[in-house]
Amino acid sequence: MRGNGRIKRTLLGYIVFCIAILIVPIFISDAYLLNKFARYLVFGLLSVALSLSWGYAGILNLGQAVSFGLGSYCMAMALKLRTIPIQTGAGGLPDFMVWNNVQTLPWFWEPFHSYAFALFAGIAVPVAVAFLIGWFIFRARVSGVYVAIITLAMLVVINLLIIDQQRFTGGFNGITDLTTFELFGVQFDAYSTALYYLAAIILSLTLLLGFAFINSKTGLILQAIRDDETRVWYFGYDVANYQNFIFCVSAAVAGVAGMLYTLVMEFASPTFLAVPISLSIVIWCAVGGRASLVGAALGAIVVTGVQGSLSDTQAFLDTWMLIMGALFIVIVLFLPNGLISMLELIWRKKRPLQGSASARLVASRASRTGQATGHRAVSSR
Amino acid sequence: MTNEPIIELHDVAVEFSGFKAVSGLNLSVAKGELRCLIGPNGAGKTTALDVICGKVRARSGQVLLKGQDITRLSEYRIARRGIGRKFQVPSIFREMTVRDNLEVGYCKHLGVFSNAIRFRRAERDGLEKLAALVGLDDVMDEPAGYLSHGQTQWLEIALLLAQNSEVILLDEPTAGMTAQETMHTAKIFNSLKGRHTIVVVEHDMAFVREISDVITVMHQGKVLAEGCAADVQNDARVREAYLGSGGIAHA
Numbered sequence: 341m342r343g344n345g346r347i348k349r350t351l352l353g354y355i356v357f358c359i360a361i362l363i364v365p366i367f368i369s370d371a372y373l374l375n376k377f378a379r380y381l382v383f384g385l386l387s388v389a390l391s392l393s394w395g396y397a398g399i400l401n402l403g404q405a406v407s408f409g410l411g412s413y414c415m416a417m418a419l420k421l422r423t424i425p426i427q428t429g430a431g432g433l434p435d436f437m438v439w440n441n442v443q444t445l446p447w448f449w450e451p452f453h454s455y456a457f458a459l460f461a462g463i464a465v466p467v468a469v470a471f472l473i474g475w476f477i478f479r480a481r482v483s484g485v486y487v488a489i490i491t492l493a494m495l496v497v498i499n500l501l502i503i504d505q506q507r508f509t510g511g512f513n514g515i516t517d518l519t520t521f522e523l524f525g526v527q528f529d530a531y532s533t534a535l536y537y538l539a540a541i542i543l544s545l546t547l548l549l550g551f552a553f554i555n556s557k558t559g560l561i562l563q564a565i566r567d568d569e570t571r572v573w574y575f576g577y578d579v580a581n582y583q584n585f586i587f588c589v590s591a592a593v594a595g596v597a598g599m600l601y602t603l604v605m606e607f608a609s610p611t612f613l614a615v616p617i618s619l620s621i622v623i624w625c626a627v628g629g630r631a632s633l634v635g636a637a638l639g640a641i642v643v644t645g646v647q648g649s650l651s652d653t654q655a656f657l658d659t660w661m662l663i664m665g666a667l668f669i670v671i672v673l674f675l676p677n678g679l680i681s682m683l684e685l686i687w688r689k690k691r692p693l694q695g696s697a698s699a700r701l702v703a704s705r706a707s708r709t710g711q712a713t714g715h716r717a718v719s720s721r
Numbered sequence: 722m723t724n725e726p727i728i729e730l731h732d733v734a735v736e737f738s739g740f741k742a743v744s745g746l747n748l749s750v751a752k753g754e755l756r757c758l759i760g761p762n763g764a765g766k767t768t769a770l771d772v773i774c775g776k777v778r779a780r781s782g783q784v785l786l787k788g789q790d791i792t793r794l795s796e797y798r799i800a801r802r803g804i805g806r807k808f809q810v811p812s813i814f815r816e817m818t819v820r821d822n823l824e825v826g827y828c829k830h831l832g833v834f835s836n837a838i839r840f841r842r843a844e845r846d847g848l849e850k851l852a853a854l855v856g857l858d859d860v861m862d863e864p865a866g867y868l869s870h871g872q873t874q875w876l877e878i879a880l881l882l883a884q885n886s887e888v889i890l891l892d893e894p895t896a897g898m899t900a901q902e903t904m905h906t907a908k909i910f911n912s913l914k915g916r917h918t919i920v921v922v923e924h925d926m927a928f929v930r931e932i933s934d935v936i937t938v939m940h941q942g943k944v945l946a947e948g949c950a951a952d953v954q955n956d957a958r959v960r961e962a963y964l965g966s967g968g969i970a971h972a
Contacts, residue, residue: 557824557836560817564825567814574774575828575884576800585833 347555350632353683354551357634358544364536371531375604376648381539382600383644384637387624388546389593391636394625396554397586398483398566403473403491404621406498407466407591409613411598413502413509414465416608417449418458419518435517440507449508455523462599463592469498470591471584478580478587483569495618503610514609521603530606539600543637546593550633553589562586627671629678639678726785727752727918728773728888733782734942735768742768743942746782750888753915757929758922759953760939761962766922767809769939770890773920774806775799786888801831805886809893809922811873813880815866819857822865822876823848826883848883854909855879870897878909889913891921895928907931938962 361381368374386408393399425432432438433445451457473494477487502509510516521528528535553559565572565579572579602608611617621640628639646667650660675681730748734741743765750756758766771777773784775796784792791799800806814822827848830836852858855875860868865876874894881889895903903925910932913919923929929936930950938946938953940962946953953959 553837555840557830557839558833559837560821561825561836563817563821564814567816568812571808571812571814572825573797574800574806575826576797577828577831578797578833581833585837 349687351551354547354634357638358547361540361543362537364540365533374533374536375531378536378539379601379604380641380644381536381543382597382604383624383640385539385543385546385597385600386594386621387628387636387640388543388550388633389590389597390621390625391630391633392550392593393586393590394622395630395632395636396559396566397562397583398569399583399587400485400488400622401491401587401590402488402618402622403495404590404594405613405618406495407470407594408598408601408617409498409502409608409610410466410469411462411595412602412608412612413515413598414452414458414462414595415521415599415602416515416518417452418455419521419602420515421449421453423517423519434515436510436513436515437507442507446508459599463595466591466595466598467588470588474584474587478583481580492615492618495613495615499610499613502613512610514607516607518602518606528603530604535603539604542596542600546596547633547637554633558582558585623668627668627678629680631677632680635678635680638680642679725752726750727787728920729785730769730773731783731785733772733784734780735765735772735777736780741942743772745943747944748937750918750920752918755910755914755919755921755932755934757933757936758920758939759924759926759929759936760945764939765942766939767892768942770806770892770920770922774804774890776806800886803887804890805881805884805888806890807877807881807892807894809896811870811877813865813873813876815864817865818862819852819865819868819876820848820861823851823879823883826880828884851879851882854882856905871899871902874898875906878906886917888918888920891919893922893924895923895925903928904931
């Protein structure tokens with residue numbers, strides 16, 4: 341079965357990618373570099389989150405950073421409560437609350453004394469927010485560019501809210517000076533190999549689970565919704581349910597990425613849920629290939645990697661933005677399906693039999709219709 | 722064949738910002754029947770289908786499916802009760818393969834969670850047979866966007882067969898097909914009689930004569946005449962309605 345062949349081939353690609361990111365620490369022992377790579381992996385995870393909703397269901401969520409930021413804050417709150425404040429001593433209020441004349445720990449901070457709760461909240465809070473917004477958007481059958489506008493607006497509102505509530509959130513400064521995360525006796529220091537592995541394993545698991553998911557019937561129906569939303573309603577599927585489901589799954593993945601990001605960066609900041617990062621995710625997805633989870637992850641890693649090394653190099657200090665911009669234009673123009681589509685192209689070239697599928701199609705069409713007049717060949721754009 | 726009606730429209734009116742697309746429409750289709758709706762442009766044929774499948778809302782009147790009121794149900798609930806619809810504009814899933822298209826059409830299970838752990842290729846045999854019926858079996862793994870116009874129409878018919886609704890509403894299923902393809906389509910429809918109730922909006926009179934039991938002629942949002950092909954063609958009012966468009970034979 342050729343259909344099965346393609347699935348196996350793609351799965352192989354996913355596995356190669358996972359192995360590649362998992363063996364990186366064998367070759368690199370520099371703590372600073374590992375931290376940087378862990379950061380790229382987190383961006384990769386974030387990009388996978390958008391690929392799920394945008395690439396597979398056509399929901400362009402420009403507010404993806406909301407989920408990311410909320411996850412990040414949940415983790416930061418838990419770590420902050422375990423940091424011993426200088427002013428008040430053990431068990432006292434976090435430092436920024438003291439500066440803001442807060443007398444007692446706010447009720448919603450209390451449960452974050454527990455790691456288990458924080459880890460749960462890091463997923464549940466973004467999902468709850470996404471569910472609520474998704475419920476309104478998709479029940480009202482909003483689609484296309486309007487989804488992008490609404491989610492972007494939501495991002496700005498939540499960002500302002502967090503900055504404004506300085507007493508509880510640390511405002512502009514975010515939540516800084518955090519203790520090291522510890523789970524099952526393992527210390528996940530920002531510059532440790534352990535943290536790199538944590539990020540790599542989570543990204544790998546997400547990719548493989550995501551791959552299974554997009555090949556399920558739900559994944560198939562979501563792709564149908566992407567292609568022609570109205571048609572899917574008439575099969576009896578509740579399209580809004582499907583859309584909200586993937587919207588929430590995407591939020592959960594972004595929430596996990598946010599939690600990891602706090603560990604990698606050692607702080608949480610309102611810039612994590614600001615417009616620039618939200619738009620960057622779209623660029624990563626577009627560059628890597630939005631309709632491929634591994635492509636999206638690769639896109640994030642390549643873009644942030646190139647960005648990082650260019651801006652670190654003396655020679656490109658002034659021009660790196662220009663170079664990045666040119667790179668995007670080239671990729672979008674010549675590889676509209678992203679970097680990952682290059683692999684498919686190479687595969688097609690190596691296997692001419694596979695490539696002749698369209699030729700067979702033309703032949704069968706000609707034989708069936710006799711004369712081709714009056715037929716409008718439908719191209720795939 | 723039983724004569725018990727499966728779809729009934731009672732005095733249905735539809736308005737688009739003041740324009741009466743359909744008014745006082747009464748229609749009754751028996752179970753297992755193949756009904757053709759014809760009429761000059763703007764007669765309200767497509768609107769009649771739209772109001773049955775829930776795409777547009779009736780301003781007044783009632784739509785009954787097996788005696789149950791479905792006038793106010795949303796389209797996916799109507800679909801779940803057993804009405805499938807093919808639109809005039811081909812709407813298939815272009816970026817997906819023909820096989821995947823059919824699997825979406827095979828909608829026995831609708832829940833998002835249960836489908837998340839249901840993997841495809843379980844109902845492969847049935848879908849292959851279906852594809853063979855409409856002659857798409859050798860392009861199963863091609864993206865649907867690559868299909869010719871006629872093949873696209875057939876894929877849509879196959880989608881409806883995969884959906885396996887009791888009632889199938891088709892809006893111009895042979896538009897853009899060659900005479901040969903049209904006859905093949907007629908053959909498929911004839912084989913579906915009895916198992917499905919089919920309502921077809923068509924302009925191609927040759928096709929209509931080939932497949933229909935009963936023809937309903939619509940004009941200005943109402944039913945003008947109803948009967949077999951010969952009756953309808955000899956009806957004076959029908960001839961009058963078609964004047965200016967060259968008579969019914971050329972419609």
